[in-house]
Amino acid sequence: MDKQELAVRFTDLMARFTSYFGKHMPDDVMKALTELRAQQNTELAKIVYDSMFENLAAAEKDNVPSCQDTGVIQYFVECGSRFPLIGELRECLTQATIRASKEAPLRHNAVEIFIEKNSGNNTGVRIPYIDWEIIPDSDECTIYGYMAGGGCSLPGAAKVLMPVEGYEGIVRFVFDVICERGINACPPLLVGIGIAGSCEVASMLSKRALMRPIGSSNSNPIGAEFEKIMADGLDRINIGPGGLGGVKTVMGVNVEQAARHPSCLAVGVSTGCWAHRRAGIRVHADMSYELFTHKGVTL
Amino acid sequence: MSKKILTTPIQDKDLEDIRIGDIIYLNGFLCTARDCAHTRLVKQGRKLPVDLKQRAIFHAGPIMVPCGNESGSGYKVVSIGPTTSMRMEKFEKEFIEQTGVKLIIGKGGMGPNTVEGCMKHKAIHCVFPGGCAVLAAHCVEEVEDVQWPDLGMPESLWVMRVKEFGPLIVSIDTHGGNLFEQNKKVFNKAKEPIVEEVVAKTEYID
Numbered sequence: 001m002d003k004q005e006l007a008v009r010f011t012d013l014m015a016r017f018t019s020y021f022g023k024h025m026p027d028d029v030m031k032a033l034t035e036l037r038a039q040q041n042t043e044l045a046k047i048v049y050d051s052m053f054e055n056l057a058a059a060e061k062d063n064v065p066s067c068q069d070t071g072v073i074q075y076f077v078e079c080g081s082r083f084p085l086i087g088e089l090r091e092c093l094t095q096a097t098i099r100a101s102k103e104a105p106l107r108h109n110a111v112e113i114f115i116e117k118n119s120g121n122n123t124g125v126r127i128p129y130i131d132w133e134i135i136p137d138s139d140e141c142t143i144y145g146y147m148a149g150g151g152c153s154l155p156g157a158a159k160v161l162m163p164v165e166g167y168e169g170i171v172r173f174v175f176d177v178i179c180e181r182g183i184n185a186c187p188p189l190l191v192g193i194g195i196a197g198s199c200e201v202a203s204m205l206s207k208r209a210l211m212r213p214i215g216s217s218n219s220n221p222i223g224a225e226f227e228k229i230m231a232d233g234l235d236r237i238n239i240g241p242g243g244l245g246g247v248k249t250v251m252g253v254n255v256e257q258a259a260r261h262p263s264c265l266a267v268g269v270s271t272g273c274w275a276h277r278r279a280g281i282r283v284h285a286d287m288s289y290e291l292f293t294h295k296g297v298t299l
Numbered sequence: 300m301s302k303k304i305l306t307t308p309i310q311d312k313d314l315e316d317i318r319i320g321d322i323i324y325l326n327g328f329l330c331t332a333r334d335c336a337h338t339r340l341v342k343q344g345r346k347l348p349v350d351l352k353q354r355a356i357f358h359a360g361p362i363m364v365p366c367g368n369e370s371g372s373g374y375k376v377v378s379i380g381p382t383t384s385m386r387m388e389k390f391e392k393e394f395i396e397q398t399g400v401k402l403i404i405g406k407g408g409m410g411p412n413t414v415e416g417c418m419k420h421k422a423i424h425c426v427f428p429g430g431c432a433v434l435a436a437h438c439v440e441e442v443e444d445v446q447w448p449d450l451g452m453p454e455s456l457w458v459m460r461v462k463e464f465g466p467l468i469v470s471i472d473t474h475g476g477n478l479f480e481q482n483k484k485v486f487n488k489a490k491e492p493i494v495e496e497v498v499a500k501t502e503y504i505d
Binding site for chain 2: 047054070150179241
């Protein structure tokens with residue numbers, strides 16, 4: 001297959017991928033929501049969870065996006081240095097976004113800064129947003145697609161603490177963000193926390209943390225324990241579905257970290273709503289693929 | 300228990316007995332109005348091209364697709380869930396005052412400005428379950444009109460006729476009640492001792 005043909009096939013695959021994941025929740029989210037739904041013990045929380053599940057079934061049946069806010073499309077790319085389309089990737093993903101916007105259809109969500117006009121096709125300066133990681137000596141490409149609506153993007157926050165504030169500062173910051181603004185972001189939430197030495201690294205890591213499956217653990221055993229302690233603490237506030245009160249608050253807490261400057265302790269928080277539309281696909285050099293977040297699905 | 304259904308035009312007396320936490324439904328006229336509609340009316344002083352008196356607005360930016368002559372607007376709705384109402388807090392009191400709107404539907408809570416507007420002008424704020432955009436679309440009978448299309452798909456004013464639109468959970472009533480503020484107090488009270496416990500377990504710096 002020549003490169004042009006590969007690019008056509010890859011763009012087509014990514015357009016179908018992008019259309020698909022706005023309509024179908026990943027397996028880990030369905031599992032978490034099913035468990036949370038069964039634990040509810042108030043009429044209001046049960047009604048809200050029932051609405052959520054009815055809505056997901058209706059979206060499947062109608063083959064339409066389950067939430068009208070299909071986000072500004074973001075792709076988190078782990079691209080092998082020998083993946084044949086490494087140089088064409090941005091153009092392919094841009095064309096895939098334009099196609100998915102029509103075919104899914106997706107809401108028009110890219111408003112150009114300063115011009116303040118909606119482009120009408122979900123592309124614009126640096127959008128779809130691509131986060132790159134190059135994997136040495138691999139010919140595969142793993143792509144996480146994410147549709148974060150405005151509602152769950154609004155609580156996003158980061159802060160650089162002085163190290164004497166310690167992890168206490170991080171804990172207080174996260175709890176304040178979730179209780180003040182997370183309640184409006186369609187809980188139960190997947191909470192992403194980034195810890196690093198500067199604001200932009202912590203922020204990006206907090207978003208990357210949302211790509212990790214619910215129930216997976218931080219690579220460091222202390223970090224893994226921190227995730228559990230935070231999730232347990234947030235759950236005991238019982239913010240419930242939609243911030244209306246109910247059993248538990250989160251689907252999970254995922255933390256990612258980078259070593260920090262001795263003088264700075266930065267924290268970033270990103271929240272994923274209950275309708276956490278995140279999908280992961282591994283594409284091989286011959287364009288065969290696995291959609292590993294949605295088992296058994298062929299695009 | 301029978302469904303409590305409000306029908307436009309909504310009278311002040313229809314709202315009197317409604318309290319925060321109640322669940323209601325809407326029949327009749329519903330128009331989307333979010334950030335830009337609020338800014339144009341309240342901040343820029345432009346006249347809204349849709350009459351909202353005794354009617355309902357929806358803080359929402361839908362996915363619409365063209366459908367030719369099937370509807371008055373030439374569009375049909377694919378997906379239309381609520382957006383974060385708090386973004387409209389800054390202008391909502393004036394919006395209620397100037398339009399005479401009676402029912403505001405959105406997601407999450409609103410603040411004291413809206414509470415004041417709702418008390419003074421007899422209006423309520425309700426939440427539709429967030430993310431449930433296909434359920435909401437199923438309650439829309441027809442997209443009758445679209446105004447201010449220059450704002451783009453999410454921000455245009457989409458005028459719809461709806462049937463049993465809900466469940467709508469009352470978040471602000473005409474008596475000064477605010478469900479989310481009440482909840483926030485409960486959450487914040489619960490938070491304090493929990494944070495102390497978490498802090499004690501996570502002192503990782505020697």
